[in-house]
Amino acid sequence: MNLRELAQNLGLSQTTVSRALNGYPEVNEATRARVVQAAEQHNYRPNTRAKGLATGRAMAIGHVIPMSKQHEMVNPVFGDFIAGAGETYSRNGYDMVLSLVEDGQEEKTYRDLRGKGAVDGLIVHGPKSGDARIAMLDDLGVPFVVHGRASAVTTPYAWLDVNNRKAFQRATDFLLDLGHRRIALINGLEELDFASRRRAGYEEALTARGLPVTPDYLHSDEMTERYGYDTVRHLLDSDAAPTAFLVSSMITAIGVRRAIEERGLRMGRDISVITHDDALSYFKNGEEAPIFTATCSSVREAGRQAAQMLLERIANPHLPPPNRLLEAQLVVGGSTGPAPTSRTD
Amino acid sequence: MNLRELAQNLGLSQTTVSRALNGYPEVNEATRARVVQAAEQHNYRPNTRAKGLATGRAMAIGHVIPMSKQHEMVNPVFGDFIAGAGETYSRNGYDMVLSLVEDGQEEKTYRDLRGKGAVDGLIVHGPKSGDARIAMLDDLGVPFVVHGRASAVTTPYAWLDVNNRKAFQRATDFLLDLGHRRIALINGLEELDFASRRRAGYEEALTARGLPVTPDYLHSDEMTERYGYDTVRHLLDSDAAPTAFLVSSMITAIGVRRAIEERGLRMGRDISVITHDDALSYFKNGEEAPIFTATCSSVREAGRQAAQMLLERIANPHLPPPNRLLEAQLVVGGSTGPAPTSRTD
DNA sequence: AAGTCCATCCAAAGCGCTTTGGAAATGATT
DNA sequence: AATCATTTCCAAAGCGCTTTGGATGGACTT
Numbered sequence A, B: 001m002n003l004r005e006l007a008q009n010l011g012l013s014q015t016t017v018s019r020a021l022n023g024y025p026e027v028n029e030a031t032r033a034r035v036v037q038a039a040e041q042h043n044y045r046p047n048t049r050a051k052g053l054a055t056g057r058a059m060a061i062g063h064v065i066p067m068s069k070q071h072e073m074v075n076p077v078f079g080d081f082i083a084g085a086g087e088t089y090s091r092n093g094y095d096m097v098l099s100l101v102e103d104g105q106e107e108k109t110y111r112d113l114r115g116k117g118a119v120d121g122l123i124v125h126g127p128k129s130g131d132a133r134i135a136m137l138d139d140l141g142v143p144f145v146v147h148g149r150a151s152a153v154t155t156p157y158a159w160l161d162v163n164n165r166k167a168f169q170r171a172t173d174f175l176l177d178l179g180h181r182r183i184a185l186i187n188g189l190e191e192l193d194f195a196s197r198r199r200a201g202y203e204e205a206l207t208a209r210g211l212p213v214t215p216d217y218l219h220s221d222e223m224t225e226r227y228g229y230d231t232v233r234h235l236l237d238s239d240a241a242p243t244a245f246l247v248s249s250m251i252t253a254i255g256v257r258r259a260i261e262e263r264g265l266r267m268g269r270d271i272s273v274i275t276h277d278d279a280l281s282y283f284k285n286g287e288e289a290p291i292f293t294a295t296c297s298s299v300r301e302a303g304r305q306a307a308q309m310l311l312e313r314i315a316n317p318h319l320p321p322p323n324r325l326l327e328a329q330l331v332v333g334g335s336t337g338p339a340p341t342s343r344t345d
Numbered sequence C: 001a002a003g004t005c006c007a008t009c010c011a012a013a014g015c016g017c018t019t020t021g022g023a024a025a026t027g028a029t030t
Numbered sequence D: 001a002a003t004c005a006t007t008t009c010c011a012a013a014g015c016g017c018t019t020t021g022g023a024t025g026g027a028c029t030t
Helices: A003-010 A014-021 A029-041 A048-055 A077-091 A106-115 A132-140 A164-177 A193-208 A225-237 A250-262 A299-315 B003-010 B014-021 B029-041 B048-055 B077-091 B106-115 B132-140 B164-177 B193-208 B225-237 B250-262 B299-315
Strands: A060-067 A095-102 A121-124 A144-147 A159-162 A183-187 A218-220 A244-247 A272-277 A293-296 A323-326 A329-331 B060-067 B095-102 B121-124 B144-147 B159-162 B183-187 B218-220 B244-247 B272-277 B293-296 B323-326 B329-331
Touching: A003 A014, A003 A029, A014 A029, A048 B048, A060 A077, A060 A106, A060 A299, A060 B077, A077 A095, A077 A299, A077 B060, A077 B077, A077 B095, A095 A106, A095 B077, A106 A121, A106 A132, A121 A132, A121 A299, A144 A299, A159 A164, A159 A299, A164 A183, A164 A193, A164 A244, A164 A272, A164 A293, A164 A329, A183 A193, A183 A225, A193 A218, A225 A244, A225 A250, A244 A250, A250 A272, A299 A323, B003 B014, B003 B029, B014 B029, B060 B077, B060 B106, B060 B299, B077 B095, B077 B299, B095 B106, B106 B121, B106 B132, B121 B132, B121 B299, B144 B299, B159 B164, B159 B299, B164 B183, B164 B193, B164 B244, B164 B272, B164 B293, B164 B329, B183 B193, B183 B225, B193 B218, B225 B244, B225 B250, B244 B250, B250 B272, B299 B323
Parallel strands: A060 A095, A060 A121, A121 A144, A144 A159, A159 A323, A183 A218, A183 A244, A244 A272, A272 A293, B060 B095, B060 B121, B121 B144, B144 B159, B159 B323, B183 B218, B183 B244, B244 B272, B272 B293
Antiparallel strands: A095 B095, A293 A329, B293 B329
């Protein structure tokens, strides 16, 4: 059933039917009711492609998900982020088109998506510090919102981010207050902006107390379970084994815990762990008694808000690009405790 | 830059330019080369909507991801499944459109997606035993492939599934061989077809040896970490505590491990655990020495293949619907061992 | 020299919708 | 009764592409 048939059926012109369905005022309410009812009855849905052609809007938002070539890995936070964004889209009649792309190929995909006219706007995932995509998208004139930031980019652009620096600074401070002095950072890939900000927060907290940053304690890799396990296992073997770990992802923290418990040690008593927690739905940290002390920030909520920002930006392209900084909560759980011996080394 | 402008630029008709770019034979190779070069130089990309309107094909596949209302949870396997499917799509010039929908609302979304003409085909996720969507999609005449099966549906339809029954039967047998007699099943929601098949395999193995199925050992819920933890914690408190657990998801198995270790017990020595492992990229079970004994089947590969099946089905709608049954590997890891006391109770 | 056949190109219709620029009918105003 | 403003509707153009049904001209036959 298409518009022409529906109009014929009703003995009306396409114009009137179209207007009736799209809520234009120049149509009699009685007529409109008739049209709406007929449309429903015939299960009529306007063809997106035709509508898009006519209006010049795709009613779709593009998400380009980077996929690590190395581990064939898709960051698990995307699932939740997209779930949040999807809520906003479906409330507003937008579709979501997804492309999974190998690391570094993202630019071409953005170009394609826009060139083809497949999307009205884009969400940029996993920004690097001086991410080239931002300039490119500005250049293309596509509305976009970055999930995260690109510290080295100075031109204004729309972003939504968690205050990663502050979160990790506070977490480090918390560990320092507990007497820990040998704190290792099990970070994500530091080419990613969020990871470098977390590191900055960590280092800031240390230097604020006049403590040195020990290179041996700094680790950076893709946030798999295995990475957490291997790294901590190795670190616990070293001469000056850390008494505390600051971890960038829940998944990695699981590996960290595995390495600790394998040693017969207990989290919160022998070794302290703080992890960042994106509040993934299938991996709740626990409400009443969280397993991990964690810096919490719901990535799903971030998805909701980023999508909202993007839709507003599409509606008002001339407004200055909006920014939003979400603060992470430092939630105390069972994985932290006073340093075993509170000497300052 | 659109086709008309490009054609004007070249002093050719739109027809010729279109044909040149789409590889039709009735155009001089020299002309084609000129056209291709100009298109590249001007960064020309045909407008998908216009192309779609003209051809009647959307060049897009729809995925409708069910989202549990209860836990706001998106099953983490979707990320990997979609990553696999995405590979196939991008190789074939298809886009992927994603809708996240609350449990039970899926039907309407399928209808919409098809009615709007937004997609050429659909992947059906999370089928229930007598899933109504299959009849509906058949009715709508949309090509589709089900990831999983709907046991109660008797009409032929296209599906790709893991042999869940056999996998869990073998896993149960394996535990029985090790002398375990009190084996609990920590299953997913049994309204989902895969879960009921797993249960069937489990029960089959027990009854084949003349062993009873103990209702207290049967558990079914959304596969969160917490669910595994809570359930096992509770079971270990009971009079006839199980000596082995058969778990439906890696994430849940993490919770199971947590509960076990919290008791001061050790997996593989005091308690045996087998889990199904979807080979999620960020949560590898470990190559050389797997943590868990597991029934392994890559959901990413499933995505790749399901997408391939769908594209072929779109190309040849009259062929009988294809089916594919993947076998899971039973990989022995460190989480299983002989039953503590090998008496048969 | 006339007819035939390719190879190469083009004009125009059509995909299903929105939207512009009226037209017809109705009711209010003089 | 004539005029005017409103309301309500419509015909047709246009969005950017594909595709049908020729047109054109050169090479080849006969």
